[in-house]
Amino acid sequence: MLEPRGASAPGTAGERSGRRSGADRGTLRYGWTTGACATAAATAAYTALLTGEFPDPVTITLPGGARPAFALAREWLGPDSATAAVIKDAGDDPDVTHGAVVTASVRRGAPGTGVVFRAGAGVGTVTRPGLPLAVGEPAINPVPRRMMRAAVAEVAAAHGGGDVEIAIGVDGGAELATRTWNPRLGILGGLSILGTTGIVVPYSCSAWIDSIRRGIDVARAAGHRHVAACTGSTSEQVARDRYGIPDDALLDMGDFAGAVLKYLRRHPIPRLTVVGGVGKLAKLAAGHLDLHSGRSRVDLAGLAALARSGGAGEDLQAAILGANTALGALRVCDDAGIALGDLIAADARRTACEVLREASVTVDVLVIDRAGTVVGHSDGTC
Known part of the structure; x- marks a missing residue:
């Protein structure tokens, strides 16, 4: 794979020496979104199509x-089209698309058509309602589209033109997409071209939180009245087995309980599990x-205080304080006949x-x- 060149991420020179571990977050490099990379590639390709020369490096706004x-x-x-590619540098964010090659193939469009977007190889197509794009559209999000339209207008103002067809692709994007929410959201065939600022903030987890929101939107559009917010794959399987919840109503919450709850507050679905x-749920309790x-x-x-409310005596409370983990505390309570799992579930609720x-x-x-056995349960109307 080609190494990223140019387009140094924001930060001091001392911050640009390479990707760092999550422990050293005070000096982490910012990176660039797929939307910024697609805009840069499209700008270079369109400029070459109109002038015969590729700007390298290419500057975007x-x-x-x-x-x-x-x-x-x-x-x-070529005579009727041009293609350029940029390697995505996500900075020090653990981004699945870091190092991916983002391509833009540009050809002149019919007069009056404006800017038309296509999904190239490795970019998905929307197949379900609920996303900010119509069914059948390439998965190029609204802000990257606006960035590319503005770039086209800037190039056209300098060299003429303005009607153009842009196909965005990502090398290996179909395989990379299997490691994202896209299949569950009904985005098939590849990745989405994302970004609202053009900049990737390391460990901001904004893409994950945005995927949670889009998952809720898709579930609502599909008419689902029951969604499950799950911390991992074992949790998802429990939700499937217990309630028969389909994949497009399963929310990969991970650690972001707040993101799920705050978005559902504004966009409610009748039932949440x-x-x-x-x-993790002891933390929510x-x-x-943020778990x-x-x-x-x-x-x-x-x-220990929660167990005391359920009838635990001083010896059991001391045993809880001496446990290494929440699961260890649960086990000593189970042995003593105290339903700590139910108490945790009630407070989490x-x-x-x-x-x-x-x-x-x-x-x-x-x-x-860890085996997926339900050890606590609480339900009811808020």
Whole structure:
């Protein structure tokens, strides 16, 4: 694979020495979205089509006004079309598309047609309603489309033209898409071209949160009245087995409970099931909305207090405080006949209801162990 060249991500020179571990976040490099890369490639290809020369590096304007320059990884000019490619540098974000080759093939369009977008190899097509694009459209999101239209207008103002067909592709995009939400959202055949600012902020997890929101939109558009927010694949299987929930109503919540609940508050679906392991849902029970191990911790003292409310004596509370994990605390409570899992589920449900506020959503919570066995349950109307 070609190494990224040019288009250094924002930051000081000392921040540009390479990808770093998540522990060193104070000096992480920003990167570029697929939308920014597609815009750069389309700008270079269209310029070459009109002038016979590829600008390299090629400069584009991001929505916030920044003007980064991108080196070209590939270029080809024919009599009626031109193709350019840019290698995506996601900076230090653990992005599935880091290093992917984003291509733009441009040809003149019929007079009066404006800018028409096509899905090239490795870019998906929308097949379900609920997304910000119509069914049948290439999965090139609205902001990247606006960026490319603005770039076309800028090139046309300098060299003439304006009616153009742009096909965006990503090398290996169909395989990469299997590691994203796209198949579940009904985006088939490849990746989406994404981005609202053009810049990837390391570890912001904005793409994941955006996928959660799009998952809710797709479920609503499909008419589903019951969705399940799950922390992982085991949780998803429990939701399928227990409720028969289809894949397009399963939300890959991961650590982002707050993102699910806040979006459902604004866009309610009648029933929500939250499914997760005892550790993560113990955090939700304690009021945490970000369940990542680096941003919230299991409060064993809180679990001991919760067990006390269920009848645990001092010896059992001491045993909970001495446990290494929430699962360990659950086991000692099970042995003593205290249903800590149900207590965690009830408090996790209370937290969810507090975030949902007046939204008309019935919530139930399933706490599971590592094998997928339900060890706690709470349900009801908020």
